């Protein structure tokens with residue numbers, strides 16, 4: 001029986017990361033209150049993330065941008081009402097926890113290895129500059145990134161092509177020289193359609209999205225990344 005060859009690494013000059021769901025665990029805020037939330041913890045985390053993303057897309061379609069902190073709070077308000085969790089102080093505590101989301105366990109080590117190999121590292125995220133600065137700082141990743149790029153510089157959310165264009169402009173390299181890493185398949189497809197090389201971090205092992213573009217490589221955690229991207 002033929003063994004499949006290991007996928008060849010993608011040559012790139014920079015690795016650009018999505019933030020939420022890629023470097024930082026979006027379920028971590030609710031998980032910190034698991035004892036208090038009980039059985040509602042996982043449904044709240046999942047619905048909060050779904051609504052948050054829906055609201056970004058719905059606002060983009062309407063041309064009515066509000067920043068990611070506002071949208072994240074509005075999504076949380078919906079979820080607390082939907083799950084009958086409207087309790088004093090809970091919203092504020094969850095929002096504060098969102099500012100210091102835990103990174104996935106391998107994040108720091110893998111960023112170190114990529115930087116040591118000579119790759120430039122950046123973040124391109126829906127998050128506001130303040131949210132991203134807080135999350136990067138809380139995770140101790142402050143020195144790792146050459147650029148932390150927020151959609152607030154563009155005024156529209158992913159997957160608008162103008163967002164991916166912003167990374168090209170900020171880094172001063174061609175789209176095809178950027179390896180884009182995201183845990184969100186829809187983000188990967190849009191980045192690929194724009195012209196980035198793409199690596200989908202499919203932690204849950206779920207099916208791929210049916211959208212324009214495609215992941216060039218798929219992995220189960222960031223641990224696989226140093227074998228899948230090489231500096232040009």
Ligand code: LAC
Nearest residue numbers: 018019020125126127
């Ligand atoms: C971000 C969202 C998509 O960080 O996770 O941009």
